[in-house]
Amino acid sequence: MPYQTGSFAVGNRLLPVEERTTQASALRANAITSGHRACQGCGEALGARYALDAAVRATDGRLIAANATGCLEVFSTPYPESSWQVPWLHSLFGNAPAVATGMAAAMKAKGRTDVRVIGQGGDGGTVDIGFACLSGMFERNDDVLYICYDNEGYMNTGVQRSGATPPAARTATTEAVGAEPGNVFGQGKSAPLIALAHEIPYVATATIADLHDLEAKVERAMTLRGARYLHVLVTCPLGWGAAACDSIGIARLATQTGLFPVFEGREGDVTAVTKIRRPEPVEAYLRPQRRFRHLFEPEPRTDVIARVQARADRNIARFGLL
Amino acid sequence: MAAGFPAATLRRMLRQIEGSRAVAETVALCRPEVIGAYPISPQTHIVEGLSALVKTGALAPCEFINVESEFAAMSVCIGASAAGARTYTATASQGLLYMAEAVYNASGLGLPVVMTVANRAIGSPINIWNDHSDAMSQRDCGWVQLYVESNQEALDVHIQAFKLAERLSLPVMVCMDGFILTHAFERVDLPDQAQVDAFLPPYSPRQVLDPDAPLSIGAMVGPEAFAEVRYLMHAKQIEALDAIPEIAGEFAQTFGRASGGLVRGYRTEDAETVVVALGSLLGTLEDVVDELREGGDRVGALAVRCFRPWPAEEVSSALGRAKRVIVVEKAFAVGIGGIVGLNVRLALEGLGIDVRDVVAGLGGRAITAASLRHMLARAIAGELEPLTFLDMDWALVARELERPHGPHAENMLRDLAGRL
Numbered sequence: 001m002p003y004q005t006g007s008f009a010v011g012n013r014l015l016p017v018e019e020r021t022t023q024a025s026a027l028r029a030n031a032i033t034s035g036h037r038a039c040q041g042c043g044e045a046l047g048a049r050y051a052l053d054a055a056v057r058a059t060d061g062r063l064i065a066a067n068a069t070g071c072l073e074v075f076s077t078p079y080p081e082s083s084w085q086v087p088w089l090h091s092l093f094g095n096a097p098a099v100a101t102g103m104a105a106a107m108k109a110k111g112r113t114d115v116r117v118i119g120q121g122g123d124g125g126t127v128d129i130g131f132a133c134l135s136g137m138f139e140r141n142d143d144v145l146y147i148c149y150d151n152e153g154y155m156n157t158g159v160q161r162s163g164a165t166p167p168a169a170r171t172a173t174t175e176a177v178g179a180e181p182g183n184v185f186g187q188g189k190s191a192p193l194i195a196l197a198h199e200i201p202y203v204a205t206a207t208i209a210d211l212h213d214l215e216a217k218v219e220r221a222m223t224l225r226g227a228r229y230l231h232v233l234v235t236c237p238l239g240w241g242a243a244a245c246d247s248i249g250i251a252r253l254a255t256q257t258g259l260f261p262v263f264e265g266r267e268g269d270v271t272a273v274t275k276i277r278r279p280e281p282v283e284a285y286l287r288p289q290r291r292f293r294h295l296f297e298p299e300p301r302t303d304v305i306a307r308v309q310a311r312a313d314r315n316i317a318r319f320g321l322l
Numbered sequence: 323m324a325a326g327f328p329a330a331t332l333r334r335m336l337r338q339i340e341g342s343r344a345v346a347e348t349v350a351l352c353r354p355e356v357i358g359a360y361p362i363s364p365q366t367h368i369v370e371g372l373s374a375l376v377k378t379g380a381l382a383p384c385e386f387i388n389v390e391s392e393f394a395a396m397s398v399c400i401g402a403s404a405a406g407a408r409t410y411t412a413t414a415s416q417g418l419l420y421m422a423e424a425v426y427n428a429s430g431l432g433l434p435v436v437m438t439v440a441n442r443a444i445g446s447p448i449n450i451w452n453d454h455s456d457a458m459s460q461r462d463c464g465w466v467q468l469y470v471e472s473n474q475e476a477l478d479v480h481i482q483a484f485k486l487a488e489r490l491s492l493p494v495m496v497c498m499d500g501f502i503l504t505h506a507f508e509r510v511d512l513p514d515q516a517q518v519d520a521f522l523p524p525y526s527p528r529q530v531l532d533p534d535a536p537l538s539i540g541a542m543v544g545p546e547a548f549a550e551v552r553y554l555m556h557a558k559q560i561e562a563l564d565a566i567p568e569i570a571g572e573f574a575q576t577f578g579r580a581s582g583g584l585v586r587g588y589r590t591e592d593a594e595t596v597v598v599a600l601g602s603l604l605g606t607l608e609d610v611v612d613e614l615r616e617g618g619d620r621v622g623a624l625a626v627r628c629f630r631p632w633p634a635e636e637v638s639s640a641l642g643r644a645k646r647v648i649v650v651e652k653a654f655a656v657g658i659g660g661i662v663g664l665n666v667r668l669a670l671e672g673l674g675i676d677v678r679d680v681v682a683g684l685g686g687r688a689i690t691a692a693s694l695r696h697m698l699a700r701a702i703a704g705e706l707e708p709l710t711f712l713d714m715d716w717a718l719v720a721r722e723l724e725r726p727h728g729p730h731a732e733n734m735l736r737d738l739a740g741r742l
Contacts, residue, residue: 064531066401067540074542082538087531089404090540091427095397098389102356102401102409103531105385109355109407115533133397136390 007249021212022057029056036083037075041244043208043234043251044072044149048120050208051147051232054215056086058222059116064103065089068096068121068130071156072149094129096121097137100144108143116222117143123150123164127191131163134191134229138198141226145218148191148229151236159239163189166259167311168304169291171239176294185307192263195229199268202228206262208235209252213274217264233260241290253285258312261319276321282309335512341473341503344510345412345438346371348477351518352436352484354410355525356385356402358395362417363450364500365440369412392417396424396435403433404539406530408484411435414500415442418456422463425493429464429555431540432528434487436480437465440500441601441652443685447731451686452500454600457629458653458661464555466494466562467630468582469600473498473508478581479627481513482569484522489565491528492558497629499602501686513577521576559631566628584633586625587640589615593622594645595702598637598666600626603650603682603689610694619702626662637669646676648701650694650712652683659709682712 004011012020022028031052038045055063064087067073073090076083091099100119107115119137126134126148137144153171154160161171167185170176174183195203201224206214214232221228233254235247242250254260255274259282262274283305286292295301295308316322337344345368349357357376359369376386385402389395392413399409413421418439428435439457443449457467468483470476476498483494498504529537543551563584570582588608590596599607607623614621624640626633641647647670649663658664660679667677680697683689693713700706722734 062533064405064533073540077538077541079541079543079547082541084538085536087533087536088538088540089401089531090538090542091397091400091431092423095393095400095424098394098397099401099404101387101389101394102358102398102403102407103405104401105356105387105398106402106405106407106409109383109385109402110405111383132390133394136394139390140387142387 022215023050023053023211029053029061031056031086032076032083033085035081037078038071039238039244041235041237041247042071042075043236043247044122044151045075046211046247047149047208047214047232047234048072048147050211050214051218051230052086052118054218055116055118055145055222058219062115063087063118064115065118065120066091066096066099066103068125069093070122070125071151072120072122074156093125095133096125096130097144097146098133100146101137101140101142104143116145119144119146121148122155123148123152124154124162126150127163127189135194135198138195138200138227138229141200143225143227145221145228145230148231149234150231151234151239153236153239155236155239164191168295168308170294171291181294182292192229192231192265195231196265196268196270198227200227200229201225201267203265204229204263205231205233205260207233207251207255207260209248209255210262210274213262239291241293242288246288250285250288253280256280257282257285258316258321259285259308261315261321263319270319273319273321276316279322282312335514336509337512338507338509340367341476341498341506341508342367342440343371344473344477344512345480345498345504346375347512348480349410350375350381351513351515352410352481352522353408353524354381354384355407356387356398356409358387358389358398358402358409358411360389360392360395360413360417362392362414364442364452364504365412365414365417365438367504368438368440392421393424396421396428399435400424400428400431400433403428403435404431404529404531406525406527406532408488408525409435410437412438412440414440415444415450415456418460419444422460425460425465426463428493432491432558433493434484434491434525435493436483436487437493437495438480439495439497440504441497442500449685452502453652453684453686454497455653455684457495457497460495461630461661464492464559465630466492466559466566466628467497468494468628469497469626470503471602471604471625471627473503473506474510475581476503477510477512478573478577478579481518481522482573482582485569486562486565488525489569490558490561492555492562497601502602511579517576521573563631563633582627584628585636585640586627588623588625590622590624590640590644592620594620595698596622596624596641596644596647597698598624598626598641598647598649598662600629600651600662603652606689606691607650607694610691610698613691613695614698619698621698629662629665632665632669634669637666638673641666641670641675642673644675646678646701648678648680648698648706650680650682650689654681654684678706678708678710680706680710680712687713
């Protein structure tokens with residue numbers, strides 16, 4: 001494979017034209033146009049564009065979207081501007097899955113089942129405040145693909161802890177002070193596994209480190225009907241305290257350490273996992289992020305790092321990532 | 323039968339049915355396309371009725387969604403309405419509060435959702451019975467609020483509500499007294515499908531999510547235009563002050579009976595004392611007015627049928643010749659007093675009319691003719707306080723006020739039990 005120097009990314013320019021990414025084509029779908037106000041290196045903007053563009057291609061443009069309040073909504077639609085080239089509705093923070101259900105119901109009632117519906121939001125809007133609506137949408141098997149762009153915190157309001165914030169991470173509400181700095185080691189809240197427990201037709205995870213995998217999963221989801229869930233890990237340079245140019249590399253480290261398992265599931269069962277190609281210790285993922293700096297200085301917290309490593313090892317064993 | 327209506331239009335189907343059933347069948351006649359449903363007393367029978375009608379296929383194509391909360395019910399309506407469907411839901415009390423965020427959102431987005439509120443008290447203490455605390459808590463949310471006096475009016479006003487909502491692209495709440503109306507079996511005249519179809523054309527949205535003409539709806543608006551956008555909601559409500567009587571007039575032409583509108587006076591022409599009220603109380607009130615009239619008192623009643631937008635001119639012209647106005651209301655703004663009363667005072671500003679607030683019927687306490695008679699006698703004698711609580715058990719209150727601590731509701735219930 002023609003990898004780019006110093007990375008495990010395939011260089012698009014080095015590929016034959018027919019194998020090049022559709023995103024390199026001037027004729028590509030363009031669900032979110034440039035000029036929006038996302039931060040430099042925003043993983044959510046990248047993930048949402050690839051996901052929505054893939055959905056537009058998969059549906060031949062017969063697509064409408066419901067969006068939760070959050071970064072994605074705010075940076076894409078500062079009145080009177082909008083980046084969205086697909087019909088798009090923002091209602092509230094906690095109701096995007098239910099709004100999407102309503103949109104799908106309207107399309108069914110109107111006999112326009114060719115028009116497909118996507119609901120989307122960040123981790124706060126999905127795994128916390130919107131969780132009841134999400135679970136209801138799953139349980140009824142409403143014809144919606146819901147995409148969560150998980151940047152592991154409430155970034156739009158200034159980096160507070162969400163139910164998806166990892167243990168030990170510093171946020172504005174889990175400061176790196178005291179005997180146990182950063183976020184607590186709770187029981188965790190794996191929205192993809194909870195989605196899978198609803199036995200819906202399709203559940204998948206993806207990251208912005210493997211955009212073709214993300215595209216393929218969106219395309220696969222759009223071949224199915226009923227409730228589908230896609231959980232995409234997206235880096236947040238601001239909230240994670242990482243360089244904008246490292247967004248994709250850090251997302252890749254999340255997968256290669258085992259901290260973020262990439263898998264697919266159907267009707268309650270895990271059906272495929274993306275194996276780790278180059279195993280890395282969690283330290284490699286934690287060290288470049290300022291939200292974990294207190295694990296390395298002033299004194300190294302090897303005890304805490306070991307607990308994080310244990311979580312990664314559990315994922316590796318559980319999903320068979322090696 | 324009302325005079326002046328062409329006989330040919332009067333096809334009647336009289337039935338003795340529960341108020342909720344009548345509303346369900348009427349909403350069905352309005353051909354809803356998406357219904358978001360969640361149970362809460364005393365609204366539940368309405369969505370139960372609709373569920374059965376959808377299940378038989380009689381309403382096809384209609385999607386009935388059993389959601390997981392009232393917040394989701396209104397959110398489903400928001401999504402469906404924005405996608406161009408005629409949408410309906412019903413709720414009450416805690417349910418209305420639980421969906422409050424989405425209630426404001428629906429009006430902000432200008433979506434013509436129609437919702438029945440089966441009026442019920444709000445806790446704590448938890449109470450399932452009728453008063454207007456629920457709808458009154460949402461009086462400033464940007465929805466039109468129509469209050470109905472009877473099951474026939476409930477049925478008629480629902481048909482008008484869809485027309486109003488879709489004509490102005492704004493949501494409409496039809497408020498009907500929980501249990502008193504929703505669970506009462508009354509004779510109603512249900513229109514037939516052809517009549518409703520003639521009155522209510524298919525929904526043609528002003529804005530819609532359509533891949534052939536992509537729109538972004540629900541953008542973030544900063545200080546540069548927020549006030550202007552909000553003002554448009556107010557302008558629409560002012561428009562509704564004209565549209566509501568117009569639609570009531572069109573309804574009368576099609577169905578041969580008068581229903582809805584902004585206000586309705588009862589023997590107010592020469593009245594010195596006028597009692598203002600909303601909803602089903604009007605029935606009892608009119609009986610009391612008749613009795614007092616027989617005794618020589620010049621008393622009248624005014625039904626406020628549309629509370630939002632506030633029909634200040636109509637209220638003013640209906641009450642402007644009275645000496646005193648008594649506002650009997652089934653809600654109470656803690657820390658100040660009457661809610662409707664404040665609105666009435668605004669409408670009567672500068673006219674020198676004495677306005678008194680009477681809070682009555684909270685949490686389902688019966689408002690009896692005897693209590694109203696007694697209260698009115700005191701009012702006419704000039705003995706009524708500015709804020710009166712009808713049939714308040716002051717001994718019970720006084721005893722609890724003397725206690726240094728403890729759970730009030732439980733203490734008072736124990737006191738009541740001790741009296742037996």
